[in-house]
Amino acid sequence: MNQINPDQILTPEEIKAAKDAFEAYDKMGYGTLEVEELQKILEEFGHKPSKEELQQMINQVDVKNKGFIDFEDFKRAIAIYKIIEEDNEEDDTLDAFVAMGGNADKSGTVDATKLIQIIKSDFKMTIDIERLINEMDRDKSGQISYQEFKNLLSD
Structure with a gap:
């Protein structure tokens, strides 16, 4: 360094x-x-x-x-x-990704429906999470990759 x-x-x-x-x-x-x-x-x-x-x-x-x-x-x-x-x-983002169902090697995905439920119900956040996920989930799979998850958290 x-x-x-x-x-x-x-x-x-x-x-x-x-x-x-x-x-x-x-x-x-x-x-x-x-x-x-x-x-x-x-x-x-x-x-x-x-x-x-x-x-x-x-x-x-x-x-x-x-x-x-x-x-x-x-x-x-x-x-x-x-x-x-x-x-x-980056470590915090990866920890959150893994907690939501992704893998520690940044593979796997997080289910968009599960993420929406956690944001709205568990955290009671009032952000328009559906719109944000729709913008980040470029392939419209309903599954959020690590890069999509990272982009979602950085916005």
């Missing part, structure tokens, strides 16, 4: 927000932050990395164990956290 290019992972808006946050915490204007401030900044943005995730980011960006990071290191840390979050979301 040390070879990642944050400019390819982060959107321009995310880079600007990262720059603003970095500058706000770089009160002395040295162009560096202490690694401990990384957690504070992430929490300020509503992220709660686990100790392991935070340590993984620090290990990737403070490879010389200097105790501080510059803006490029900081961008890389934010990009690493974004990758970790996306991996966690």
Whole structure:
């Protein structure tokens, strides 16, 4: 992960927000932050990395164990956290797919009728799930593949 290019992972808006946050915490204007401030900044943005995730980011960006990071290191840390979050979301989606009847290897399908019933009855959600499923179930099989399920949850 040390070879990642944050400019390819982060959107321009995310880079600007990262720059603003970095500058706000770089009160002395040295162009560096202490690694401990990384957690504070992430929490300020509503992220709660686990100790392991935070340590993984620090290990990737403070490879010389200097105790501080510059803006490029900081961008890389934010990009690493974004990758970790996306991996966690993928795991959660797969867990839900399996709980609904799909397979852990992303094969199999979820019955659309069962999904509708769970959304409406068990979760009492008021979204138009039939319309969403109709849009996602491209082959109109009534069976939702993993990719269709993932697309449904991401909308």
